[in-house]
Amino acid sequence: MEINREERELLEKIIKKDEKALFFVYKKYQPSIFKFVRSQINNYQLAEELTQDIFIDFIEALRDFRFQSTIKTFLFSIAKHKVVDQIRKKKIKNILFSRIPSFIVESLKVVFIDEEIDKKELEAKISRVIDSLPNDYQIILRLRYIDGVRIKEISERLRMNFKATESLLFRARKNFIKVFKNEI
8 A cells, every 4th residue: 555645745744853743643642552462462551561661662764765655554564563472471481481490580580571582582592492302302392382282183193092102292391491591
């Protein structure tokens, strides 16, 4: 969808640091962006924070904007990506923190919850650790925690009985924790 002349002029003003133009865009789109984020994230404060981040990302992305979509489409695209990133981040934390013994979780919280390591570094580290594990551990960890496959289905796919699959998953997690802890 091609952007209309009025929106193009508005965006050009924002690029030239016109605060009134930016405030106009914020006032016009903030309620609908917040409503969208809130519908996806069941946490009011987090939804407010993400909405603010979306507008910051919008400002930063304007230098690369090619006027190929409307402001609304552009903002909602940023919002969608921000929400997906947040959901992935939460899923990674849940995977790590719900499966790791509490004494390790406490030591990791300092690093991850304080966001000393950003999401991409964490994803890369998890990927490196998984890649360093034996092949059967890699397969079962990816199936269970990345693809979200249930243990029963994993046992069917791997042609193993349920207890053997649980045991393999336990050993894979234990090995993952050991390697992950040594990489900190």
